[in-house]
Each structure stands twice: as C-alpha cells, then as structure tokens.
Amino acid sequence: MSPRGRRPAGADTRGSIVEAARAEFASVGYAAASLRSIARRAGVDPALVHHYFDGKPALFGEVMILPFSPAALLAQLRSAPTDQIGQTLARNFFTLWDGPEGRVRLRAIFASVLTHEEAARPIREFLTDEVFTQVATRADGSALPLAEAKFRGGLAAGQLIGVAILRYVAGYEPLVSASVEDLIAALAPVLQGHLVVTRSDDAA
Amino acid sequence: MSPRGRRPAGADTRGSIVEAARAEFASVGYAAASLRSIARRAGVDPALVHHYFDGKPALFGEVMILPFSPAALLAQLRSAPTDQIGQTLARNFFTLWDGPEGRVRLRAIFASVLTHEEAARPIREFLTDEVFTQVATRADGSALPLAEAKFRGGLAAGQLIGVAILRYVAGYEPLVSASVEDLIAALAPVLQGHLVVTRSDDAA
Structure with missing residues (x-):
C-alpha cells in the first residue's frame, strides 16, 4: 500500500x-x-x-449495499460449465436474496427503481453490461450477437425478478413458502433455455 | 331493470x-x-x-382501473386449446399493457404493491383465485393438485411481471424496443412449460 x-x-x-x-x-x-x-x-x-x-x-x-459480492458472482458465472449456467444463476440468486438482509435490500431496490428513473439506470446497465451479456454470450461455447444476448438475458432476468417480487414483496403464497431448492429446480431449466442456445434450437 | x-x-x-x-x-x-x-x-x-x-x-x-376486462380475459383463457394456453396468456398480457394507458396503470400498480402491503393482497388473491389457478388446473385436461397449480401459476406470473418491469418501468433496452410479437414468440413456450404438464413431464 x-x-x-x-x-x-x-x-x-x-x-x-x-x-x-x-x-x-x-x-x-x-x-x-x-x-x-x-x-x-x-x-x-x-x-x-x-x-x-x-x-x-x-x-x-x-454503492448498492448488495448483500453479496458482484465480482464473486460474475466469477462463478464465468466458470460454470455451460450446461450448469441456469442452475448456477438460480442458486446464486435465491441464496443471496433469501436472508432477512437480502429481502430488505431487494425491496428497497425495487421501490427505488419504480420511483426514480435515475435509480434504474445504473442497475439495468450493470445487469446488461456485466451479468447477463456475459452469461448469454457464452451460449454453447460460441458468442451470440450482442443484441440477442441482451434480449435473452432480459428474459432470464425477468423470470428471476418477477418471482422475487411475488415471493419477497407481494407475498404470493405458494412462492413464499416454497423452499429455495424447489425454486431452483423449477427455474434452472427455464433460465438455461433463455440463456443458452442448444444445437436443437439451431436445428429447429 | x-x-x-x-x-x-x-x-x-x-x-x-x-x-x-x-x-x-x-x-x-x-x-x-x-x-x-x-x-x-x-x-x-x-x-x-x-x-x-x-x-x-x-x-x-x-376498481383497479384495469385497461381491459378481467372477465373477458378469463373467458379467453378458459376457451383456449390446452396447447395454446402459453400463447394466449402472453398475447393477452402484452396486448393489454402495451398501450400508453396500460403502461401508466401497470406502473401505478407496481408502485402501490411495493409501498402498501394491503394493496398487494387483492391483486395476488385475484391472480391466485381467478387467473392462474384456473389456467394451471386445466393442465393437459386433468386437474393438478391446487398447491402445485398455484406454484406453477406463480412461476408464469413471475415471468410476465419481471419482463413487464424491465420493459415498461426499468427501461432495459433490448426488451423496450422488442416487438410484442417477438416477446410472445419468446415467452409463450416458457409459459406453456410452467402451466401445462405434458406427458413427457410425467414420464421424466
């Protein structure tokens, strides 16, 4: 130093x-x-x-007082095997937000995004530039066009954000009492489908 | 009268x-x-x-000043062929909220749910009792256990709500400029997978 x-x-x-x-x-x-x-x-x-x-x-x-390290999350996503990206993302997401501190922080972030446009911008750019673009461009080992990668990243982010709102904010019951493992099991294949283009998709 | x-x-x-x-x-x-x-x-x-x-x-x-008729939506969902439920739900959702009036109303509903617990309750009960339970219990012609139907309904609702937040509130770009048709094409199979149990799911 x-x-x-x-x-x-x-x-x-x-x-x-x-x-x-x-x-x-x-x-x-x-x-x-x-x-x-x-x-x-x-x-x-x-x-x-x-x-x-x-x-x-x-x-x-x-700055965001996130209850986790974004750098560590990005490293995990980068190193996950391609066929485990959905699983890795779902596990990280629910593990990180599921504690009392995470819930409070998540709710504050949602409220801030909904009431201040300027609050939404850094968050969506962080998601776009770091998390989802990086994940989606890894699709099946070959890079997707950036616009498609971001679109697919948005669909995956939307799935997680919506379920988080129902579970942590709106109190939609079957999702509130579901275990983290049940949520991961249900959502990992959906996230995988959004983010990773498989050969069968190409063939279709 | x-x-x-x-x-x-x-x-x-x-x-x-x-x-x-x-x-x-x-x-x-x-x-x-x-x-x-x-x-x-x-x-x-x-x-x-x-x-x-x-x-x-x-x-x-x-009461909710919804820009559509919930009764008409429910009737459409009830009459859709089983293999078209995801498609019908996605098309209704984006058609209904995509106009200027819908966007303003949707944003007001999100803000209200996030700031007042009491505002969330009728909305989630309406979704639970009317929309998603009814749709999900139709799964492949046979009724699912209610708890599973509601869980699956929540996953589908989460997908739509999250994408709506990114498109209409947070301004996540690839989703903002995407056409309604592109969104329907991308999300219909996901909603179908959440809501309708297929024979291959049973076998798996």
Missing part, C-alpha cells in the same frame, strides 16, 4: 470513494462511469480506488 | 358500488369479498350490483 494521491489514505477515504461512486453512477450511469472518473470526483488518485476496490463491479456492489 | 334496494338506482349508484368494492377489497382481500358484502357496504340491494357488474372479476377490473 503506497498512497501517492492528492489526498492521504485515511479512515474516510474509502467512504469518500463510495460516495463519489454513488454520485457518478447516478449521474452518468454504470456503463460510462470508470474507476478513473470516480477517483476524479472523489479527489483521490485512481490507484487508491484500485487499492480499496477490486474493480467496478465491486464498487457497484458497495 | 327493477331496482328494489334500500336506495334508488341513480347516476351515482354505480360509482358508489365501485367505491364500496374498493374499500371491501382493501379491507378483506379479493377472496373474502363477495358481491353481497360489497352491496351491504354500499347500502344497495345485491341485485343492483349484479345489474351493473358481470361478477366479481368485472368489479375488480373497475
């Missing part, structure tokens, strides 16, 4: 970077924000941002 | 029934409300409620 920025590393440096990131994501969205532009806004050297945070996804997770 | 209730039929009778229904649904939910209990609350004869509204689903549609 060798801070050499415009400002000494200190107890509140990390916090000021998070605040700058929050402002930057809200102002320009996830895609256009960079660790450099966030550093500039925080008035610190970019190396300090790299010191505290393992990349933009990690900083986003901190 | 022969009003014989406690109160003469008049220009505001219909409106007072709608207001009474709104209060009754919010107070006891969709399932426990009846045309009789709504008539009592409105201070009119039950026959008057029947005169103005074609059953509880129609009155619910009026």
Whole structure:
C-alpha cells in the first residue's frame, strides 16, 4: 500500500470513494462511469480506488449495499460449465436474496427503481453490461450477437425478478413458502433455455 | 331493470358500488369479498350490483382501473386449446399493457404493491383465485393438485411481471424496443412449460 494521491489514505477515504461512486453512477450511469472518473470526483488518485476496490463491479456492489459480492458472482458465472449456467444463476440468486438482509435490500431496490428513473439506470446497465451479456454470450461455447444476448438475458432476468417480487414483496403464497431448492429446480431449466442456445434450437 | 334496494338506482349508484368494492377489497382481500358484502357496504340491494357488474372479476377490473376486462380475459383463457394456453396468456398480457394507458396503470400498480402491503393482497388473491389457478388446473385436461397449480401459476406470473418491469418501468433496452410479437414468440413456450404438464413431464 503506497498512497501517492492528492489526498492521504485515511479512515474516510474509502467512504469518500463510495460516495463519489454513488454520485457518478447516478449521474452518468454504470456503463460510462470508470474507476478513473470516480477517483476524479472523489479527489483521490485512481490507484487508491484500485487499492480499496477490486474493480467496478465491486464498487457497484458497495454503492448498492448488495448483500453479496458482484465480482464473486460474475466469477462463478464465468466458470460454470455451460450446461450448469441456469442452475448456477438460480442458486446464486435465491441464496443471496433469501436472508432477512437480502429481502430488505431487494425491496428497497425495487421501490427505488419504480420511483426514480435515475435509480434504474445504473442497475439495468450493470445487469446488461456485466451479468447477463456475459452469461448469454457464452451460449454453447460460441458468442451470440450482442443484441440477442441482451434480449435473452432480459428474459432470464425477468423470470428471476418477477418471482422475487411475488415471493419477497407481494407475498404470493405458494412462492413464499416454497423452499429455495424447489425454486431452483423449477427455474434452472427455464433460465438455461433463455440463456443458452442448444444445437436443437439451431436445428429447429 | 327493477331496482328494489334500500336506495334508488341513480347516476351515482354505480360509482358508489365501485367505491364500496374498493374499500371491501382493501379491507378483506379479493377472496373474502363477495358481491353481497360489497352491496351491504354500499347500502344497495345485491341485485343492483349484479345489474351493473358481470361478477366479481368485472368489479375488480373497475376498481383497479384495469385497461381491459378481467372477465373477458378469463373467458379467453378458459376457451383456449390446452396447447395454446402459453400463447394466449402472453398475447393477452402484452396486448393489454402495451398501450400508453396500460403502461401508466401497470406502473401505478407496481408502485402501490411495493409501498402498501394491503394493496398487494387483492391483486395476488385475484391472480391466485381467478387467473392462474384456473389456467394451471386445466393442465393437459386433468386437474393438478391446487398447491402445485398455484406454484406453477406463480412461476408464469413471475415471468410476465419481471419482463413487464424491465420493459415498461426499468427501461432495459433490448426488451423496450422488442416487438410484442417477438416477446410472445419468446415467452409463450416458457409459459406453456410452467402451466401445462405434458406427458413427457410425467414420464421424466
């Protein structure tokens, strides 16, 4: 650790970077924000941002107070065998949101997206640019056209988001009391079908 | 038309029934409300409620200011061939919400569900008791156990609700500019899989 920025590393440096990131994501969205532009806004050297945070996804997770590490999730999705992508996504999703802290946070995110357009933008860009595009373009080992990958990613995201709303927010009963394992078993094949183009799809 | 209730039929009778229904649904939910209990609350004869509204689903549609007739939707779902249920549901859903009025209304419903638990209850009971249970219990001609029908109905509802949020509220781009036909083509088989148990499912 060798801070050499415009400002000494200190107890509140990390916090000021998070605040700058929050402002930057809200102002320009996830895609256009960079660790450099966030550093500039925080008035610190970019190396300090790299010191505290393992990349933009990690900083986003901190800003959103996500109950998990987006970087770790992305690594898991990248390393999952192609035929396990639906399963990996479903297991991560429900494991991460199913605790009390996750539920509260998820509800806050939904409410924020519905009431503020500017709150929706970084979230949808994070989903688009990091999570679903990356997953969907892996389809069966060969890259899909980006537009199709994003479309398919949206269908999968929609399936998870809708079930999460019914389970965690609206209290639709059979989904509330269902076990995480039942939900994974029911949804993994659907997510797999959305995200991964199989040879039989090509033939059809 | 022969009003014989406690109160003469008049220009505001219909409106007072709608207001009474709104209060009754919010107070006891969709399932426990009846045309009789709504008539009592409105201070009119039950026959008057029947005169103005074609059953509880129609009155619910009026209260929710839905841009379509729930009774007509239910009739379509009931009469669709079993192998067309996913297609019929997807086409109705996107046709009904895709106009400007539908979008505004859908957004208001989402916001209301997220901020008021009591607003969610009648909606989820309507979905549970009328739409999805009825559809799912038709599965391949034979009735599913009610709990499984509701679970499957929830998965289908989740798929539609999540995609609607991404398309109409969060502005997730590939879904925003996708045509209704593309959405129907992509989602009909998924909804069909959720709602209709096929012989090969049984065998698996």
